[in-house]
Amino acid sequence: MARKIVVLGEVRDGALRNVSFEAVAAAKAAAEGGEVVGILIGDSVHALGADLIHYGADRVVTVESDKLNQYTSDGYSQALMAVIDAEKPEGLVFGHTSLGKDLAPKIAAKLDSGLISDVTSLEQAGGNLVFTRPIYSGKAFEKKIVTDGLIFATIRPNNISPLDKDETRTGEVSSLSVDVKDLRTIIKEVVRKATEGVDLSEAKVVIAGGRGVKSEEGFEPLKELATLLNGAVGASRGACDADYCDYSLQIGQTGKVVTPDLYIACGISGAIQHLAGMSNSKVIVAINKDPEANIFKVADYGIVGDLFEVVPMLTEEFKKIVVNA
C-alpha cells in the first residue's frame, strides 16, 4: 500500500545529520512506493534540500524564518503543522535525537496519533508495517504495529542504513511561508560542553571509561584514542558517580543507549545496568585488569591489562592504520 511519508531533516552545524539520511531510508521502506517528502526547518536551510533528495527523498519542503534559527518545540511545531496541513501525509519519520524526542510526542498529541519511538528496524510482515524497538534499554525488544491513524516513528541513529547517495537524483525543493509566533520558551544561551566533535549517540566508535579510569585526568588517553578514531567518549555510571566526568557521558539503563560499530570499554566491570546501554554495539572490546570482570562475557575481544598501559599503545597502533587509510 503506497503511502506518502514526510521526513524531518535535522541540521547541525550547517549540515544534515546522518540520522536524517537514515530516516529517509526508513521513510522509503514505510512509503512502499509512495512519495517521500523531506522537511527542513531553520533560518537558512534551502540549500540542504538537494542532499535529502540525493539520499532518496522525492522532493523537499522548507520552512525558513529567523525565529527558527534554533530549535524550540513551539516554533518547530508551528512550521511542521503547516507542512502537514499542506501535504496531508499518511506517515511521519523523525530521528530519535534530542530534537526528535522533544518534538515528536507534541506533534503526535496534536495529530491525536500514536508514535513508535526509538525504532531500530522496520519491515513488511503479514500485511503490516512492523517496527522493532528496544525495551528495558535493550535487555529485550518489541515489535509494534500501528492499529489506528497515522504511521509515526522516530528512528534510533546508527541502526537503519542510509541509501547510497545518488547525486544525479533531482527533485523539487519548495518553500512554505509560516508566520512563527508566540514562542513560549526562549533559548538564552547554549553552552557547548563535553560533546565537542562527535555526538555520543551517533558516533561510530565509542571509547568508554569506568571506575578504572580513576580520575578526571584518567579520561585523557581515552579522549586521545576517540579523537584519532573520530569517535566519542562515554562512561559508566561508576565513573559519573565518582565525578570523573559529566553525567551527559553516562551509558547504561540510566543514561544513554549506544550502538556504535566499535565499543571499547576501558576499566569498566560490566554491571547489568551498563550492559543494557551498550551490548547491542556491533563489536565490543574490553580492557580490564580483572580477568573475571563481567564485561568480558559480552566482549568480542578482550585484553586483560592496565588500561593506562593498553590504551596509549592502542592509539599508537591505530595511528599506523588510520594514517595509511
Place this chain on the structure above:
Amino acid sequence: MNIYVLMKRTFDTEEKITISGGQINEDGAEFIINPYDEYAIEEAIQVRDAQGGEVTVVSVGTEETEKQLRTALAMGADKAVLINTEDDLDYGDQFTTAKILSEFLKDKEADLIIAGNVAIDGGSGQVGPRVAELLNIPYVTTITKLEIDGSNVTVVRDVEGDSEVIETTLPLLVTAQQGLNEPRYPSLPGIMKAKKKPLDELELDDLDLDEDDVEAKTKTIEIYLPPQKEAGKVLEGELADQVKELVNLLHTEAKVI
C-alpha cells in the same frame, strides 16, 4: 505553588529480563520508582520547600503501584493519586497514558508538572510532552536545573551533552534528566508519616473517560530477547603483541576500523 509529579512504577535496573508466555516475566522481580521520576519527585519537594505549596504524585497503574506511591509520600510528597486501569484496560500505549493524565490534570490548575524524561522500561519518553500539549502549556525536556522567580522560570536543558539555558513561564511541564538533583532516601519518620498521607484511587469512570476514549493507537505484537552474546576472544601473550593483534583483528576480521 501547586505541583504535580507524573510517576511510573518500573522494573529495578538490576533485574535480568526473562520472557514467559510472550510477556516480560514479572514473577519475583523487584519494582521501583522509575529512576528519572525519582529526580522529578525530589525536585518537586525542593521547589515546594522553597516556595511553599503542595506536591501531588500521580501514577497510571495498578493496585501494586500503591507501594511506589507510598515511597514517594515517604520522600516528602504531600498527596498521591493512583489512576487504576487494571479493570478497564488490557493494553495501553503512550497515547492512552497521556490522555488519562491530561484528563485528570485539566482542572487541577497545576503551576508546575514534573515528570521523568523517560521510563527505563518502555523507553519512549512521550508522556511528558504529550501531556503538556494536551493541557496547552509549555514544556522543556531533559532538564538539569530549575530556577523559579515568581512566574518566570529559567531551566537548563541537556541537549546531547550540550546545555541550553531556557527562559519560560509557569504553568510549565518539565522532564527530569540525570544530574538535576540527588534524590533523598525516605527517612523512618517519613515512612511513618506517609502511612497517614492521602492516597486516592481513581478509575477511568471518575475521569469521565471510557475505554474507547483512550484506546491505544499502536499495539505490541511480539516481545523477544536479543540473541545471547557469546563471550569472545581474550587475547594472550605479551601486551604489545596483544595490542597489535587486536588492531589487526578490528581492521581485517571485524572490519570496523
